[in-house]
Amino acid sequence: MKKNKNVIIFSDSHDWHSNQLKKELKKLNCNVSCLSLDDCFIDTKRKKNIFIPGYKNNLPDGCIIRTIGKGTFQQITRRLTILHALKKLRVVLFNDINCIEKSTDKSMTTFLLSHKKINTPDTWVPEKIKIAKNILKKLNKEKNYAIWKPLFGSQGKGIKVIKNKKLKLNKEKVFYLQKFENKKIKSKDTWQDFRILVCNKKIIASMIRENKKKITNIGQGAKPLSFRINKEIKKISIRASKLVNASYAGIDIIKDINGNFKVIEINSVPAWKTLQKLTKKNIASILVKEFLTKIK
Ligand SMILES: Nc1ncnc2c1ncn2[C@@H]1O[C@H](COP(=O)(O)OP(=O)(O)O)[C@@H](O)[C@H]1O
Ligand SMILES: [Mg+2]
Known part of the structure; x- marks a missing residue:
């Protein structure tokens, strides 16, 4: 019989997304612990050189990283080191630490997008x-x-x-x-952009975000709209997710005045609460299944 997988969800504030993941992981017989990266530390007296609550001489099979948390420069560096150490110890990270680093720093994402000739604003x-x-x-x-x-x-x-x-x-x-390259929707006097959720190089869900303000994040008051995704958006979203080797990612796209789609951001820890309302698919279940395929 296959052994149950030991999984950690890392976040400094376990929210709806953590709970969704936990529920789906449990359905698949995983042992789940919800921890924060500041619970773990390098400890050279330990067999694996790392202290993780609940783990003595063993390691988790995989970790889903939801938030790194706020902190000083040293705190953030230390938490990233924990993730690099886990990777070195062959623990599966979802997303991988390299993906998280590349996409968290917007200048790095921009460089990579432009380097690979994926449309992005100047x-x-x-x-x-x-x-x-x-x-x-x-x-x-x-x-x-x-x-x-x-x-x-x-x-x-x-x-x-x-x-x-x-x-x-x-x-x-x-x-x-x-x-600034977005184009106003004159008929509605609104601004829009596109959020595409990609998992394992496939489109899982998508929405238009529409706002009276130029900044169209849901957190800035934008409303989600369903739309039929076209080939161009599909292609550019998948290219963007591959660029950072994302197991899953939220790709933000704007349409410029010439009608060209441009990637403005790659989110390696994307939210999907709003997208979940627009689709019948169980997003957390898709993500968890993809995560578990990575664990040998
Ligand atoms: N180059 C741009 N031109 C026009 N609007 C933009 C541009 N970049 C970002 N925006 C707007 O700002 C929002 C947030 O930008 P984004 O780069 O995704 O940062 P965040 O990480 O805060 O979501 C986008 O959803 C979009 O509405
Ligand atoms: Mg964004």
């Missing part, structure tokens, strides 16, 4: 405010403007649309500046 990421101002000046001259995003942001938090050269130094001292 982007500059300087540290010097003088250079940032010159970039904005140039955009303004061409009657364009920019969107300034935090490097590690999510849910549209901290994003600023910058129409003129007024740029204040923030404490991070990094300017992730991207050409």
Whole structure:
């Protein structure tokens, strides 16, 4: 008889998504523990050199990483090290730590997208405010403007649309500046973008997010709309997920004024609560099954 799999869900705030995953994992006879990465630490006195609550001399078969959690630079680095250590110890990570790192840093995602010639808006990421101002000046001259995003942001938090050269130094001292390329839906006076959930290189669910504001995250008040996905979006979403080797990913896409689809973000820890309302598929079940195929 096959042994039951030992699985950890990592999050600093176990939410609906953790519960959904836990429920589906249990249906498949997994032993599940919900932990936070700050529960684990490097401990060279232990057989595996790592302390994980509930694990003495053994290791989990796999971990689903839902959040790394907020923290200082050292705390985040330490938590990422735990994940790198687990990978080294051949524990299956969902998503893999390399995928999470590549997609969490928006400048890295942008570089990789552009490097692989996957359509993405023009982007500059300087540290010097003088250079940032010159970039904005140039955009303004061409009657364009920019969107300034935090490097590690999510849910549209901290994003600023910058129409003129007024740029204040923030404490991070990094300017992730991207050409604002979305097109207003004039008939509805709204802004839209697309969120596509990909798992194992297949489209699982998709939605349009529509908002009165330019920033169309659900967390910013956008409403989800069902739509029939076209070949182009399908292709670009799958290419984006493959780019970072994502087992599953939420791909954000905008349609520019020329009608071209452009990838703006790859989420390696995507939410699917809203998408779940638009589909009959059991998303958590699909994700968990894919995760378990990776465990030998
Ligand atoms: N280059 C862009 N042009 C126009 N709108 C954009 C652009 N980039 C992002 N947005 C808007 O801002 C939202 C959040 O951007 P995103 O890069 O996905 O960051 P977050 O991690 O905060 O979700 C998008 O859903 C979209 O509505
Ligand atoms: Mg996004």
